[in-house]
Amino acid sequence: MSPKHVRQARGVVGIPSHSPFLARVSGPHEAPNCRPPDHQFFTAGGWVEEQRGVLAVGGQRRPPTPSPWGASIGCCLSAGVPLPYNGKVAGLASVEGLEIGFPRPPGGVVRVVRGGEFAVTEGDSVALVGESGCGKTLSALALTNLVPEPGRIVGGRVVVDGEEVRGLSEARLQRLRGAVVGYLWQEPGMAFNPLLRVGVQVAEAGVLRYGWSRRQADCRAVELLRAVGLENAEALAAGYPHQLSGGQRQRALLAAALAGDPRLLVLDEPTSALDPLAQQSLLELIGRVQKARGLAVLLITHDLQLAARVARRVVVMYAGETVESAPTQELLAAPAHPYTQALLYCAITPPGGVPRPRGEELATIPGRVPPPEAWGGVCRFAPRCDRAMARCRTAHPALTELTPERRVRCFLHAGAEDGGG
Ligand code: SF4
Numbered sequence: 001m002s003p004k005h006v007r008q009a010r011g012v013v014g015i016p017s018h019s020p021f022l023a024r025v026s027g028p029h030e031a032p033n034c035r036p037p038d039h040q041f042f043t044a045g046g047w048v049e050e051q052r053g054v055l056a057v058g059g060q061r062r063p064p065t066p067s068p069w070g071a072s073i074g075c076c077l078s079a080g081v082p083l084p085y086n087g088k089v090a091g092l093a094s095v096e097g098l099e100i101g102f103p104r105p106p107g108g109v110v111r112v113v114r115g116g117e118f119a120v121t122e123g124d125s126v127a128l129v130g131e132s133g134c135g136k137t138l139s140a141l142a143l144t145n146l147v148p149e150p151g152r153i154v155g156g157r158v159v160v161d162g163e164e165v166r167g168l169s170e171a172r173l174q175r176l177r178g179a180v181v182g183y184l185w186q187e188p189g190m191a192f193n194p195l196l197r198v199g200v201q202v203a204e205a206g207v208l209r210y211g212w213s214r215r216q217a218d219c220r221a222v223e224l225l226r227a228v229g230l231e232n233a234e235a236l237a238a239g240y241p242h243q244l245s246g247g248q249r250q251r252a253l254l255a256a257a258l259a260g261d262p263r264l265l266v267l268d269e270p271t272s273a274l275d276p277l278a279q280q281s282l283l284e285l286i287g288r289v290q291k292a293r294g295l296a297v298l299l300i301t302h303d304l305q306l307a308a309r310v311a312r313r314v315v316v317m318y319a320g321e322t323v324e325s326a327p328t329q330e331l332l333a334a335p336a337h338p339y340t341q342a343l344l345y346c347a348i349t350p351p352g353g354v355p356r357p358r359g360e361e362l363a364t365i366p367g368r369v370p371p372p373e374a375w376g377g378v379c380r381f382a383p384r385c386d387r388a389m390a391r392c393r394t395a396h397p398a399l400t401e402l403t404p405e406r407r408v409r410c411f412l413h414a415g416a417e418d419g420g421g
Contacts, residue, residue, distance in 0.1 A: 091121030099155030115321030127307035130317040178205035178260035186269040192241035199237030205260030224255035247278040319380035
């Protein structure tokens with residue numbers, strides 16, 4: 001991850017590169033108990049709503065930001081109800097025909113994502129699955145227009161919270177980052193600024209969204225760190241990132257992602273840097289938080305087993321495009337695309353199955369994911385597909401609807417059409 005990418009990542013969870021406290025709260029809300037107005041906080045009993053008030057930000061009074069959880073008071077332990085998804089419904093976030101390009105001298109553009117398609121509805125859980133280099137992380141970054149420079153979205157539609165992301169002003173994008181979409185990164189050590197105290201960084205998205213005072217931010221950071229199961233939260237908040245273990249940093253990063261009360265949490269390989277016990281613990285925590293807050297989750301992983309544990313739907317990406325999407329159980333029971341079938345065949349422990357016997361040789365998919373320059377107007381999986389036909393090497397399959405809930409990009413299925421380059 002480049003320094004620029006890291007800075008952008010910090011921006012997602014509201015961590016600016018300069019002095020963090022841009023807003024002050026005045027009047028009766030500067031209370032000793034440090035509770036910001038019109039907001040909810042997490043206690044052992046759940047999320048509880050606070051009193052309403054008026055904030056003064058940058059010397060100007062403004063009404064408080066409405067709570068994303070409505071006016072209900074008390075525990076909020078019911079999960080959001082996932083809406084039906086037929087591959088076309090624009091939910092909380094939807095991506096259609098996504099193309100992400102990087103400049104290639106002299107004057108050209110190489111498209112590293114071409115054909116990304118997925119959607120996430122309120123309270124839903126979706127997994128983007130595929131090998132490294134298939135465009136999963138870039139597609140998730142596109143949700144808040146955080147594709148690392150010099151790359152950019154060059155085609156397709158990305159709609160988040162009803163707004164087309166391409167062309168949004170930086171101020172509108174900042175609203176999406178942290179307040180609508182929060183990110184939990186694979187490498188928490190890279191996402192934190194080593195020069196700032198943990199508490200300052202954990203509270204930053206809340207400071208930007210709700211205008212917490214310095215004292216409120218300090219208290220909130222401690223509450224958030226406690227809410228993600230960290231003991232001795234005061235000391236951790238006052239410390240620096242290098243003083244935390246890997247598991248603590250990952251939880252602290254989750255706390256930072258939650259500070260702005262996002263409605264969609266993107267989890268980019270969240271457990272890959274953790275030991276098995278810490279993985280299990282973090283997954284349970286994420287499940288509890290998702291249920292308590294009705295959060296939608298977009299999981300990025302190469303691990304179908306992890307996807308099966310977390311997600312209601314799976315979207316399989318290969319070589320920069322979506323090749324299959326389906327409800328998780330349907331996809332595991334009857335994968336339609338040869339690439340999905342190969343991924344399942346290669347799993348050390350097939351989801352829902354028994355671990356392979358010790359000593360048994362593991363299966364692999366022969367070949368490699370082709371680079372964008374080699375995609376051409378053909379099926380990108382053809383060089384590795386043991387069922388490839390002549391048509392697969394002369395035409396590019398379109399994403400075809402099998403049922404209202406299932407789509408696949410493969411000529412083996414009836415009705416599959418040529419989808420162009
Ligand atoms: S279109 Fe042809 S090459 Fe591509 S996955 Fe289907 S069968 Fe294999």
